[in-house]
Amino acid sequence: MKSTVPIILLAAVAPAFAQNLLDPLVVTASRLEQEASQAPYSTAILNADYLRENTRRTLPDALQYTSGILVQKTAYGHGSPFIRGFTGRQNLLLVDGVRMNNSTFRSGAVQYWNSVDSLAIDHLELIKSQGSVLYGSDAIGGTLNAFTKSSDFRGKPADQFYQAGSAAYEYRTNGQGSHIGRLEAETGVGGQFGAWLGISTKDFGDIEDSAVGLMRNTGYPEKDLDLRFDWALSPHSTVTLAHNSINQDDVSRWHRTSQNPGWTHGSHVTSPGTWAANTYDQERSLTYLRYAGENTTVQAPIQRWSSTLSFQTSADSEFQDRTGDPKAGSQPIRRTSIDLQTTGLDLLLESTAGPGSLVYGFDYYHDAVDSFGNKNNLAGTKYAESLPIADDSQYDLLGTYAQYIWQATERLEITSGARYTLAQAHLGRFAGGTDQSRDWDATVGSLRGSYAFNDGWNLFGGIAQAFRAPNLDDLSGNLTSKSGSTSLGAVDVNPEHFLTYELGTRHHTENTSLSLAVFYTDVQDLIVSAYTDQSLKTSIATNAGDGYMEGVELEGAWRFQPQWTLSGFTAWQDGRTQSPSYLGGPMTDKPNSRLLPLSGSLALRWDDPSKKIWIEGRILGAIAEDRIDSVDQQADSQRVPTGGTPGYLVTSLRAGWSVTPRLDLTCGIENLTDEDYRNHGSGQNESGINGIFGAKVTW
Numbered sequence: 001m002k003s004t005v006p007i008i009l010l011a012a013v014a015p016a017f018a019q020n021l022l023d024p025l026v027v028t029a030s031r032l033e034q035e036a037s038q039a040p041y042s043t044a045i046l047n048a049d050y051l052r053e054n055t056r057r058t059l060p061d062a063l064q065y066t067s068g069i070l071v072q073k074t075a076y077g078h079g080s081p082f083i084r085g086f087t088g089r090q091n092l093l094l095v096d097g098v099r100m101n102n103s104t105f106r107s108g109a110v111q112y113w114n115s116v117d118s119l120a121i122d123h124l125e126l127i128k129s130q131g132s133v134l135y136g137s138d139a140i141g142g143t144l145n146a147f148t149k150s151s152d153f154r155g156k157p158a159d160q161f162y163q164a165g166s167a168a169y170e171y172r173t174n175g176q177g178s179h180i181g182r183l184e185a186e187t188g189v190g191g192q193f194g195a196w197l198g199i200s201t202k203d204f205g206d207i208e209d210s211a212v213g214l215m216r217n218t219g220y221p222e223k224d225l226d227l228r229f230d231w232a233l234s235p236h237s238t239v240t241l242a243h244n245s246i247n248q249d250d251v252s253r254w255h256r257t258s259q260n261p262g263w264t265h266g267s268h269v270t271s272p273g274t275w276a277a278n279t280y281d282q283e284r285s286l287t288y289l290r291y292a293g294e295n296t297t298v299q300a301p302i303q304r305w306s307s308t309l310s311f312q313t314s315a316d317s318e319f320q321d322r323t324g325d326p327k328a329g330s331q332p333i334r335r336t337s338i339d340l341q342t343t344g345l346d347l348l349l350e351s352t353a354g355p356g357s358l359v360y361g362f363d364y365y366h367d368a369v370d371s372f373g374n375k376n377n378l379a380g381t382k383y384a385e386s387l388p389i390a391d392d393s394q395y396d397l398l399g400t401y402a403q404y405i406w407q408a409t410e411r412l413e414i415t416s417g418a419r420y421t422l423a424q425a426h427l428g429r430f431a432g433g434t435d436q437s438r439d440w441d442a443t444v445g446s447l448r449g450s451y452a453f454n455d456g457w458n459l460f461g462g463i464a465q466a467f468r469a470p471n472l473d474d475l476s477g478n479l480t481s482k483s484g485s486t487s488l489g490a491v492d493v494n495p496e497h498f499l500t501y502e503l504g505t506r507h508h509t510e511n512t513s514l515s516l517a518v519f520y521t522d523v524q525d526l527i528v529s530a531y532t533d534q535s536l537k538t539s540i541a542t543n544a545g546d547g548y549m550e551g552v553e554l555e556g557a558w559r560f561q562p563q564w565t566l567s568g569f570t571a572w573q574d575g576r577t578q579s580p581s582y583l584g585g586p587m588t589d590k591p592n593s594r595l596l597p598l599s600g601s602l603a604l605r606w607d608d609p610s611k612k613i614w615i616e617g618r619i620l621g622a623i624a625e626d627r628i629d630s631v632d633q634q635a636d637s638q639r640v641p642t643g644g645t646p647g648y649l650v651t652s653l654r655a656g657w658s659v660t661p662r663l664d665l666t667c668g669i670e671n672l673t674d675e676d677y678r679n680h681g682s683g684q685n686e687s688g689i690n691g692i693f694g695a696k697v698t699w
Contacts, residue, residue: 023508028094028125028145030405030415031134031348031359037508040415040448040460041130042068042517042553047123048149053614053656055170055668055692057204059116059146062124065603065620067553067569069142070596074639074683076207076218077251077280078111082594082681084128084519085549085575086141088112090468090496094135094145096242097346098288098310101138103367103395103425103471104338106479107487107529107541109594109681113144115246115284115314117224119168119182119200122149129500129519131464133417133446136363136399140466140498140521148244150228151186153194163187166698174690175214176205193231200224209688211676216259217252218684237293245285253278255638255683256484258324263685265676268641271483276321276332283315288344304350312342318388323378325484327537333380334480336373336388342366356406367395369472389489390476392428397421397469403446415448415462423469423495430476432491438475440495442467461503468496474527474541481539482636487529490541497524507556514556521549523577531582536635540583547577549592563607570600574627581631590629594681597625597647612658621649625680639683648677650686666694 024047029039036043044066056062060079063069070082080087089105093113105112125145132139156162165185172178180202188194202222208214226244233239254260260273288310295303317337322328348361371393373386403417424439448462470493473479477489504517526545532538551573559565575592599622607614626644633640654668674689 026125026127028097028143029127029130030403032350032357032405037506037513038413038450038452038458039127040413040450040462042128042502042504042515042519044126044128045123046126048121051118051121052694052696053616053654053666055654055666055670055694056118057172058114059118059121059124060113062118062121063126063144065569065601065618066126067555068128068551068571068573068596070594070599070680072109072594072679072681074109074111074255075251075253075280076204076215076684077114077220077248077282078109078253078683079114080109080111081113081142082109082596083126083142084521084551085573085592085595087594089138089471090140092135092139092143094143095244095286096148096288097145097306098286098308098312098344099135099363099365100286100312102312102314102340102342102365103393103397104314104316104340104369104389104473105471106473106477107527108481111251111280111282115248115282116146117198117200117226117244117246119180120148120198120224120226120244122147128517129464129502129521131446131500132421132442132444132466133401133403133419133464134359136401136419136421137397137423137467137469140468148226148228148242149184149196149198150230150240150242151188151194151196153188153230154191154232156188156190156194158191160190161188162190164699166696168694168696170692170694172205172690172692174205174687175208176219178202178204178219188230191232193229195230196226196228198224198226207684207687209676209685210674211265212261212263212685215254215684217250217257218254220248220251222246222248233291234293236296237291240288240290240292242290243285243287246283248280248282251280251282253280253683260638260684263641263676263678265641265646268643268646270639270641271637273638274322274325275484276323277319278321279319281315281317283313285313287311302349302351304348306346306348308344308346310342310344310346312340312344314338314340314342320480322484327484331375331377331382331384333376333378334373334386335376336386337371338389339370341368353404354406355408356404358402358404360402362398362400364399365397367393367472369393369395373478386478387430388478389472390427390430393472393476394426395472396424398423411452413450415450416446418443418445421467421469425470425472425475427472427476427491431478432476432489436491438470438491440469442469442495456509457505457507459503459505461501464500464502466498466500468527470495470527477541481529483638485531485536485635486538488538488540493527493541494525494543496526496543498522511559512557515554517553519549519551523547523549526577526579528577528579530580531635533582534585536631542583545577545579547575547592549573549575551596563609565605565607566603567605568600568602570598571596572598588629590632591627593632595625595627597622597645597680599623613656615655616653618652618654619649620652621647622680623647639681645678645680648675650675650677654692662698664696664698666692666696668692
């Protein structure tokens with residue numbers, strides 16, 4: 001893969017602005033509306049047009065062309081972005097500002113970010129290494145806020161009835177083919193109220209590549225619904241009632257099953273699967289009621305407010321048939337389910353205070369959890385309970401915060417903040433006991449700054465603390481991890497602590513954008529799974545990990561002609577953790593799991609002067625990732641090849657045509673050279689050559 005390196009190093013320019021060099025507004029960085037170029041954080045903003053034109057299949061896939069992110073896929077229906085080296089419950093997912101992370105999230109690469117319908121997204125705001133001041137526990141590698149679509153009733157002619165809608169269809173040729181449909185409708189009265197309805201249906205077929213062939217049972221069906229009603233209580237305040245839900249069935253962890261024949265790429269080899277089956281059913285819903293507004297009076301003590309009451313449900317079920325696994329024992333069949341209800345309350349206030357703005361408030365989330373699990377033999381006569389997490393449990397997360405943005409001078413802006421958090425866990429019945437309670441509290445702070453050298457160039461950076469309180473899985477989990485080992489929780493674990501330093505610069509003009517950022521994260525008391533002995537069959541949670549993550553990210557875009565835009569990125573990361581290979585064993589200093597290899601992308605786009613036609617070609621590449629620990633590779637040999645994951649260089653070509661103002665066509669070819677490759681740490685290869693054809697009709 002030597003040819004990959006110069007292409008990556010040439011990619012000094014950002015996916016988020018590949019087709020739009022304007023300076024978008026971002027609210028997630030500070031809970032205030034500000035220009036992205038002025039935020040004292042590394043940001044990425046991706047809108048619905050970007051997702052559709054780049055044929056992003058899922059929410060995790062949407063981040064594939066974002067600097068500093070490795071999109072790992074344990075399964076085709078899962079997806080867990082590693083943001084600055086952290087994944088799963090060490091990144092925070094919000095939907096319309098409501099916290100989606102809950103106390104049942106498992107460690108490592110997980111499926112939860114794929115449980116948000118990508119077709120219902122209006123835009124995404126990603127803030128990297130923000131810390132825990134504004135959003136609390138888990139906001140370590142990154143905070144992603146997914147804003148869903150809604151009716152633009154305030155943008156319509158006042159007091160006039162309106163209605164509109166669209167229907168979209170997409171077909172993917174790879175493997176057995178995929179069919180994706182989306183129906184949207186909106187209605188209301190301009191300036192008074194608006195209603196929105198969205199329905200998505202997806203039938204993802206099995207994928208295929210040139211080395212493994214057809215990866216049977218990687219496909220799955222999905223159904224989604226999103227509803228929203230907005231009512232103007234006054235000219236400057238709005239009441240919103242919204243609901244969205246997702247239902248995915250028979251999502252296979254293909255790498256564990258006998259459908260996986262193993263993969264050989266030169267000297268890199270993965271082990272074949274042995275289980276007869278391993279499938280997940282995933283159902284989630286979010287309903288919230290929000291009252292938000294602003295007071296335009298100059299001297300008003302509270303100038304902006306938002307109060308949100310939310311209710312979420314999730315039902316995650318897993319079926320394992322370990323027949324064929326020599327380690328399965330006499331009870332190879334396991335069924336588990338976790339049912340959760342989360343109630344949330346969030347209050348945000350903004351006030352002018354001297355030469356700046358003060359944002360303050362509190363948030364509270366309560367989880368009520370029921371779990372079920374058993375093991376059985378093939379005949380169904382040898383039953384044993386095997387709970388995935390403590391049954392009849394509760395978890396509370398309460399935080400209060402304040403952040404002040406001080407305009408120190410015309411060019412210098414300083415942001416400082418602090419948060420206090422109290423976390424409480426009550427464990428019901430689980431394998432290690434019953435009716436046990438733990439609680440923790442933490443106070444964290446951050447200090448950030450941004451200095452504008454001129455209207456188009458600024459310097460930003462700062463220090464931010466983050467933490468992650470142990471959740472119910474840390475305390476009582478009993479799950480299958482990696483290639484089939486057992487991962488257990490421990491009731492005596494304590495919070496993880498992180499301190500991130502970041503320094504960056506941005507240059508922005510009408511036709512160019514360029515951003516460079518470096519970061520370093522100090523990690524203390526990381527909860528890691530240490531094997532109980534050298535057999536590598538069972539691991540248990542312990543605060544035995546101390547280490548660091550560091551990296552460099554470079555991205556930007558250049559419109560060198562009115563119709564031509566060059567864009568891209570390059571990124572590199574490194575990190576190590578000291579932890580025991582097994583309980584009582586010697587401490588080892590090893591590379592962090594799933595490190596992002598030197599990687600990057602380069603895209604060239606042409607837009608017809610009439611704006612009716614566009615064409616874009618892209619190169620995406622990474623060098624081989626061989627920074628792996630031999631013990632970790634042995635325990636996860638179905639996902640991580642011997643010697644590490646090979647590098648790759650893949651190309652794609654996409655185009656769009658606005659046939660009429662109401663008919664839009666798109667097409668694309670991914671992986672033009674049909675290369676067999678996988679993202680580091682993933683459970684299956686990416687698709688081989690894949691044709692993607694879409695049509696959208698509006699009315």
